[in-house]
Amino acid sequence: MKKLFILVTILLLSSCKKKETTTLNDAVGTKEISLEEIWDGTFSTDxxxxxxxxxxxxxSLLNYDKETKETTVDKYSYQTLEKVETIVNSKNLxxxxxxxxxxxxxxxxxxxLGTDFEKKFRRSFKGTFYAYDIASKKLSLIGKGIQEPIFSPDNKKVAYAKNNNIFIKDFANNAVIQVTKDGKKNCIINGITDxxxxxxxGFVRAFEWSKDSRNLAFLRFDETNVPTFSMDIVGTGNYPTQQVFKYPKAGEKNSEVTLHMFTLSSKKTKKIGLGDYEYIPRIKWSNDANILVATTLNRHQNDLKLYKVNALKGNATLLLNETDKAYVNIDDNLTFLADNSFIWTSEKSGFNHIYHYDFSGKLINQITKGKWEVTNYYGFNKDKKTIYYQSVENGSTNRGIYSIDLDGNNKKLLSKKEGTNRAAFSTNLHYFINTYSSAKTPPIYSLYTAEGEMLKVIKENYKLQKKLSDYKMSPKEFSTITINGNELNMWMIKPVDFDENKKYPLLMYQYSGPGSQQVANRWNASNDYWHNMLAQKGMIVACVDGRGTGFKGSDFKKSTYLNLVKYETEDQIAAAKKLxxxxxxxxxxxxIWGWSFGGHMSTNSLLxxxxxxxxxxxxxxxxxxxxxxxxxxxxxxxxxxxNPAxxxxxSPINYADKLQGNYLLVHGTGDDNVHVQNSYRMTNALIEANKQFDQFIVPDRTHGIYKGKNMRLNLYTKMTNFLEENLLNKTK
Structure with a gap:
């Protein structure tokens, strides 16, 4: 099943060229970056x-014409990149x-077709959905206020969720079957994750059709005993409202999650036993229509099991068991081949690699090997017996696209340039569209054959390149720095008129979360322009990826296990002292500054x-x-x-008395992820320690603090002023 949810935008294909664009001109312009330009889209990429x-x-693409106000789904050829036909046009509906x-x-x-969306959390939303028959051009309503509708493989039905229950609509008689009836807000959720x-x-839909459309497997979440979290939403009325939801904090009760199987012929549901577990983070049907594979994890998340679930018998047998001294990652790379052998990725060698198993769980072979990480699995071409993947074989700050035979032979680099390459393969794996960028080159979209021949440049960012040549843009200088016995990746941005005989204040930026990466050879995000603006003002900005960050092997990433933020903080402090x-x-x-995990890090580092x-x-x-x-x-x-220690x-709450410098604490009160409780408790600790600090509490904003007119401009103006007053001006 193929699904797409995107903002409606216009696709503007550039003239197709065989040669890819060169990098930015080394000449430096005279214009200075402004905060208004960063947040009004001046530097947005095409x-x-x-x-x-x-x-x-x-x-296919979802396109919108501003002049006619028509939305279309259009079909294109990979070979020519030309539109073949319009599949549906909103004017005809x-x-x-x-x-x-x-x-x-x-x-x-x-x-x-979906419309009228109402966002719930980061990935979830409700909407109104219709079924559209392409041949007859007939449109029929599936439902309003529903979630995650999906066709059955036989195309005769659609399953969806509404009000915490699962429903199936049968197009043959337009009847609706209610699969579950016990759904209740903040108590029972069927088919949608908590x-x-x-x-x-990282998923929302927790129900899956069998290949023969006879069974629907789904997860049921009983969150009755999960503690409730509530947030006041100020809004625009006279009285605030409350957002109330179940949020299991560390050490508290999770939802009780169980696997169930609904059989359409009998309209009966069976509960499937999976032994002892805490989580069921994935379910996926194999190529055998009667066999579902369910993934379970224990609460420590270091004991993962794959179970073969027989839909006819309602029983489960162990397929694969993987353990780790720290934790096992969850991903979406499980792929069943024609004989039901399967592709699996694992860190068990110390680096993330691709493995091939038979359907009894016996290892056939390890396909990729080496002291480097596979960072994305794209698919398997059964005719060529070839696997396509992304990795850091050409350096942990880069990404390349590769092919390799199922037996591990004939590995080939398909992408052409050093930097970050991301592939979007055709379903049959004959072509891929490569998105390439580097710290010096904005995104270039190019069409490649699966053999690595670059056919056409689809889109490049020449206009942005030309525009940036007028600005005082400082390049990122990539290097490594040895800290606490580890060689860490680092970038540094210096003022354009840098003089090594002068003194400059230093601002360090980081995120530092487990498996993350900030030092990467890729094009600018908004913060990179802000850092360049600060460099224009006379600061040096640097970023160091310390212990616990990703793409340098399991031992490096998991070295912070049981002591989260301890070693990461030590590395930032040591890096600052060395610089x-x-x-x-x-x-x-x-x-030092950071957001979310990075905000924890910047607080700890200052204290x-x-x-x-x-x-x-x-x-x-x-x-x-x-x-x-x-x-x-x-x-x-x-x-x-x-592990109380x-x-x-x-936790900086416990040593707020160590504050000696200048501290700005920012939080949105509508943050359902990292609750503002964190900043409120930090505030109380600082008050009790009689410490002075600056604070910016933003009503109703979620974790990203971005909604509303001028929100990001206002926030970054405040942060810029704070740094100028407390860092830049004190060096001058």
Whole structure:
């Protein structure tokens, strides 16, 4: 089943060229970057609309014409990149004036069109959905206020969720079957994940059709005993409202999650036993229509099991068991081949690699090997017996696209340039569209054959390149720095008129979360322009990826296990001290900033590193892991009951008295992820320690703090002024 949900935008294909664009001109302009330009879209890249690969050598796009106000789903050829046909046009839909999402059934004879979306959490939303028959052009309503509709493989039905229950609509008689009836807000959820699964396991739809359309497997969440979290929403009325939802904080009760099987012929549901487990983070049907594979995890998340579930018998047998001294990652790379052998990725060698198993769970072979990480699995071409993947074989800050035979031979680099390459393969794996960028080159979209021949440049960012040549843009200087016995990746941005005989204040930026990466050879995000603006003002900005970050092997990433933020903080403090030895760094004016996990880090670094850091900004920080969710936190720390020291010894709430420098604390009160409770408790700790600090509490904003007129401009103006006053001006 192919699904796409995107914002409606216009696809503007550039003239196709065989040669890819060169990097930015080394000449430096005279214009200075302004905050207004960063947030009004001046430096936005020209992007391709998200495409949906179709059967054969075709893909589809959702397009919107501003002049006619028509929304269309259009079909394109990979070979020519030309439009072949318009599949549906909103002007021809009598009961649907506009739509903003679409998904095909398997044989691409029908579409599900969605509109009127209402966002719930990060990935989830409700909407109104219609079924559209392409041949007859007939449109029929599936439902309003529903979630995650999906066609059955036989194209005769659609399953969806509404009000915490699952329904099936049969197009033959227009009848609706209610699969579950016990759904209740903040108690029972059928077929849709709870908050913590959505946020940490990264999926929303928790029901799947069998290949023969006879069975529907689904997860049931009983969150009755999960503690409730509530937030006041100020809004625009006279009285605030409350957002109330179940949020399991570290050490608290999770939802009781169970696997169920609904059989359409009998209209009966069976509960499937899976032994002892805490989580069911994935379910997926194999190529045997009667065999579902369910993934389970224990609460420590270091014991993963794959179970073969027989839909006819209702029993489960163990297929694969993988354990780790720290934790096992969850991904979507499980792929069943024609004989039901399967592809699986694992870190069991110390680096993430691709493995091939038979359907009894016996290892056939390890396909990729080496002291480098596979970072994405794209698919398997059964005719060529070839696998396509992305990895860091050409350096941990780069990404390349590769092919390799199923037996591990004939590995080939398909992407052409050093930097970050991301592939979107056609369904039949004959072509891929490569998105390439580097720290010097904005995104270039190019069409490649699966053999690595670059056919056409689809879109490039020449206009942005030309525009930026007028600005004082400082390049990122990539290097490594040896800290606490580890060689860490680093970038640095210096003022355009840098003079090594002068002294400059230093601002360090980081995120530092487990498996993350900020030092990467890729094009600018908004923060990179802000950092360049600060460099124009006379600061040096640097970023160091310390222990616990990703793509350098399991041992490096998991070295922070049970002591989250301890070693990461030590690395930032040590890096600051080492950089302070450089003649051009003002050792008395060194700051650090970060968001979310990075806000926790900047707070810790200022307090524990008060002999080197003088200034810090923390945006939406965790200040105690006791306040964060079970799945994420316990993966790295276990529970507070088992590991109280791991939670408390690295919580800045417990050593607020160490504050000596300048501290700006920022949080949105509508943050359902990192609750503002974190900043409120930090505020109380600082007050009790009689410490002065700056604070910016933003009503109703979620974790990203972006909604509303001028929100980001206002926030970054405040942060810029804070840094100028407390870092830049003190060096001058």
């Amino acid at each position: 992007r391709m609309n998200a495409l949906n690969s179709m059967n054969g050598d075709f893909y 009598q009961d649907l004036e506009d739509f903003s999402s679409y998904s095909f059934n398997n044989d691409e004879t029908k579409l599900i 908050w913590v699964y959505e946020e940490e396991f 302070a030895e450089r003649s051009y760094i003002d050792k008395n004016n060194i700051g 524990k590193g008060n002999d080197i850091f003088t200034t810090a900004i923390a945006v939406a920080p965790v200040t105690s892991w006791r306040f964060y969710d079970t799945v994420y936190t316990e993966r790295f720390l276990r529970t507070p009951q088992e 791991g939670y408390d010894e690295n």
